[in-house]
Amino acid sequence: MSFSVSIAERARPLEQSDIRSVTQRVERAGGINLGQGICDLPTPQPIKARAQQAIADDHSIxxxxxxxxxxxxxxxxxxxxxxxxxxxxxxxxxxxxxxxxxxxxxxxxxxxxxxxxxxxxxxxxxxxxxxxxxxxxxxxxxxxxxxxxxxxxxxxxxxxxxxxxxxxxxxxxxxxxxxxxxxxxxxxxxxxxxxxxxxxxxxxxxxxxxxxxxxxxxxxxxxxxxxxxxxxxxxxxxxxxxxxxxxxxxxxxxxxxxxxxxxxxxxxxxxxxxxxxxxxxEMGDDYVAELQSDYAERRRLMCETLEDIGFDVPWPEGAYYALADFGDLAEERSGFADDEAACETLVQEAKIASVTGRSFYQNPADGKYQLRFCFAKELPVLRQACEQLRAAFG
Known part of the structure; x- marks a missing residue:
């Protein structure tokens, strides 16, 4: 006799997010992930050292x-x-x-x-x-x-x-x-x-x-x-x-x-x-000032690249994402019919992951011509990503 577990009602709608899904696809393509807000920058040394000391001191309960x-x-x-x-x-x-x-x-x-x-x-x-x-x-x-x-x-x-x-x-x-x-x-x-x-x-x-x-x-x-x-x-x-x-x-x-x-x-x-x-x-005002300066450079690089390849980009006032519109691209070239198609096109043609606009709205149609890009990457990686975007769509 077969047995089927009855899943709780609250769990039934749960499914892998678009963010994690595109992460897996770009990894298979050997590309760069500008989708998930992973932030792959190095952890400051004083914080790492304090963690190592805490482990050595058996702060484990x-x-x-x-x-x-x-x-x-x-x-x-x-x-x-x-x-x-x-x-x-x-x-x-x-x-x-x-x-x-x-x-x-x-x-x-x-x-x-x-x-x-x-x-x-x-x-x-x-x-x-x-x-x-x-x-x-x-x-x-x-x-x-x-x-x-x-x-x-x-x-x-x-x-x-x-x-x-x-x-x-x-x-x-x-x-x-x-x-x-x-x-x-x-x-x-x-x-x-x-x-x-x-x-x-x-x-x-x-x-x-x-x-x-x-x-x-x-x-x-x-x-x-x-x-x-x-x-x-x-x-x-x-x-x-x-x-x-x-x-x-x-x-x-x-x-x-x-x-x-x-x-x-x-x-x-x-x-x-x-x-x-x-x-x-150990991390004072100088750290925050440098952080803001570094992210401003990343924002400029990301937003200028997206604008140059045809996106309309409202430059963010804060955080480290650009939610960009590709409505004009949708009229000019194939592969940009909607956010899901555009996301897949970027993975296949530029080996770059983004996040579909529908992920951020109750009605998916409201994000039809939007993609989100995360620029919290080490600068050489972000520069490489921007070069790939320009080579594919510039």
Whole structure:
């Protein structure tokens, strides 16, 4: 007699993401991956040395479920000094398994079936998928790219008595939009009027261009009490595989997030928590200034190349992605009928991976003529990728 396992309803829609799928295809083609936001730059030596020392010192047992206290204190001081958050205690900080793991803890702490949550498009796919797992209903609101302005009316149009939360990603993946202080103030006013909570993903807070300013929503007057601020170490310090992120929120929320983190993950990897202390002890303003300068050069190289081969490129204000439009190319040459076709054409003709625009919208048609490119690559690799794009389509 055959036996068939009944898969839980929440797991049935899950499938390999377009990002991971194209990664495998370009690897088979021996190409360069500008799709997945892997960030293959080297980890700073002080952080690697601290990790090695932590392992040598046998920091190998479970930590406190919300993270080791020295790291939580260091994060507290950082968000006070750099983000202007009115947090006052390490109890308001939890360390989790990447900023995405912290997003999971926040979403499952706040949301349940019957709740509604606002998500701006284009969105980061993991945000959408995690929100769906909570059972909450997502209300999608178009926001657009770097030149777009937050439209309060569009949010008001989707609100119902069941709306509980809003998700803000700034600087944004995939669009590169950086929310202004004025936009966040308008959103906060609406949150206060409608009694909403915000989850802000600020993992790209140091990747800024052309004078853009990163502002944390929770720093605005009376915003902290209704905001969960998420960030981490993955992008800034090139440790995406270490899975270290953090959340900061008022004590009652942070406590439940920490307990949710305990239930789901037990704790973040302990030796790597000790290593992350080097980010505060040994990596100062000079590191961030150099990081911003280096990423500005990568952005220029990526965006100019895409423009030269026929893409319309809204240059990102932050993060390290370019969400580019190829509508004109679709009219001029074969292989660009839509985002899936264009993605495959780039793999086959230039050996370059990108991400389909449909990955970032509820309605796939909204991303029909868009591809996302990640420029968080070592410069020789990125230059080679741009040369391959120019050779194939220039």
């Amino acid at each position: 479970y930590s406190h479920y919300a993270g080791i206290e020295p790291l939580r204190r260091a994060i507290l001081e950082k968000v006070q000094d750099e983000n202007d958050l009115p947090a006052s205690s390490p109890e308001e900080v939890m360390v989790g398994v990447g900023s995405t793991g912290c997003f999971v803890a926040a979403a499952f702490t706040l949301l349940e079936e019957g709740d509604e949550v606002v998500l701006f498009e284009p969105f980061y796919g993991y945000h959408r998928n995690i929100l769906e797992l909570t059972g909450a209903t997502i209300r999608y609101v178009p926001l657009g790219g770097p030149a777009s302005t937050f439209d309060r009316k569009r949010v008001e149009d989707v609100l119902t008595p069941k709306t509980k939360a809003v998700v803000v990603n700034t600087p944004a993946n995939p669009s590169g939009k950086v929310w202004t202080r004025e936009e966040l103030g308008s959103l906060l006013d609406l949150m206060q009027k409608e009694d909403l909570v915000a989850i802000t993903d600020e993992i790209y807070e140091y990747m800024l261009y052309d004078g853009a300013e990163h502002v944390s929503l929770a720093s605005l007057p009376d915003a902290y009490e209704r905001t969960i601020t998420l960030s981490g170490f993955s992008k800034t310090y090139n440790v995406t595989g270490w899975r270290l992120g953090y959340g900061v929120a008022p004590d009652p929320i942070a406590e439940k997030m920490g307990l949710m983190n305990d239930l789901l993950y037990i704790c973040a990897p302990r030796p790597l928590q000790h290593a992350a202390l080097a980010a505060f002890d």
